Amino acid sequence: MAEIDSTNVTELLRRWSDGDEAALEELTPVVHDELRRIARRYMARERGDHTLQPTALVNEAFVRLIGWNNAKFENRAHFYGVAAQLMRRILVDFARKRPKQDGSLMIKLSIEAAEEIDGSPDSEIMALDEALTALAEFDERKARIVELRFFGGLSVEETAAAIGVAPITVMREWQKAKAWLFLELSR
Numbered sequence: 001m002a003e004i005d006s007t008n009v010t011e012l013l014r015r016w017s018d019g020d021e022a023a024l025e026e027l028t029p030v031v032h033d034e035l036r037r038i039a040r041r042y043m044a045r046e047r048g049d050h051t052l053q054p055t056a057l058v059n060e061a062f063v064r065l066i067g068w069n070n071a072k073f074e075n076r077a078h079f080y081g082v083a084a085q086l087m088r089r090i091l092v093d094f095a096r097k098r099p100k101q102d103g104s105l106m107i108k109l110s111i112e113a114a115e116e117i118d119g120s121p122d123s124e125i126m127a128l129d130e131a132l133t134a135l136a137e138f139d140e141r142k143a144r145i146v147e148l149r150f151f152g153g154l155s156v157e158e159t160a161a162a163i164g165v166a167p168i169t170v171m172r173e174w175q176k177a178k179a180w181l182f183l184e185l186s187r
Contacts, residue, residue: 009076017072024066031079035062038084041153042091061086077154077162081144084152092129131184135177141165142177149174 009030015023039054039061061083065071073079136143141163148159149170156174160167 009079010074013073013076013079028062031083032058032062034080035083038080038152039087042087042151057087057090060090064090075161077148077158080152080154081148081159081162085147088129088132088147088151091125095126127185128181131181134184135180139177142173142180145170145173146177146181 009027012023012027012030016027035058036054039057042057043054064086065079065083073082132143132146135146144163145159148154148162149156154162156167156170159174160170163170165173
């Protein structure tokens with residue numbers, strides 16, 4: 001299959017949004033690899049024994065994306081941004097549903113092993129989600145830039161196109177958002 005550029009992906013997304021099922025069939029294999037890349041980025045930040053695999057995360061996000069009636073994706077960057085946001089929500093929901101350890105099971109560990117366990121990634125993703133939610137309450141654009149750049153892996157230019165601002169604005173807001181999140185997560 002020949003590589004399809006972002007203009008063609010955007011056209012397929014528009015056709016699909018307009019109800020063309022053939023466009024969805026053509027689009028699926030094209031976007032699947034990029035969605036897997038986004039999912040691998042997310043999963044790389046998760047604990048090693050996580051039961052959710054990147055493929056399952058992609059499948060769940062894609063099922064939700066195609067299940068939306070009348071979804072209108074402006075372009076490729078917008079689609080991947082929405083997909084990244086969905087993946088983040090799926091992982092947060094998964095972390096919330098995970099049973100908590102009540103301390104009744106005690107295991108002897110070496111100091112090195114205990115250091116690796118200290119600071120559960122589940123709590124880290126929940127803390128990041130809470131911080132992003134707090135950021136979004138007073139600056140939605142900065143929170144959206146973090147989602148697109150950090151989680152979605154979009155370039156500055158793709159992020160700018162997705163939210164309709166200049167690339168320099170994305171760079172400036174990205175720096176401010178990272179600083180704010182660092183302070184928020186350091187508490």
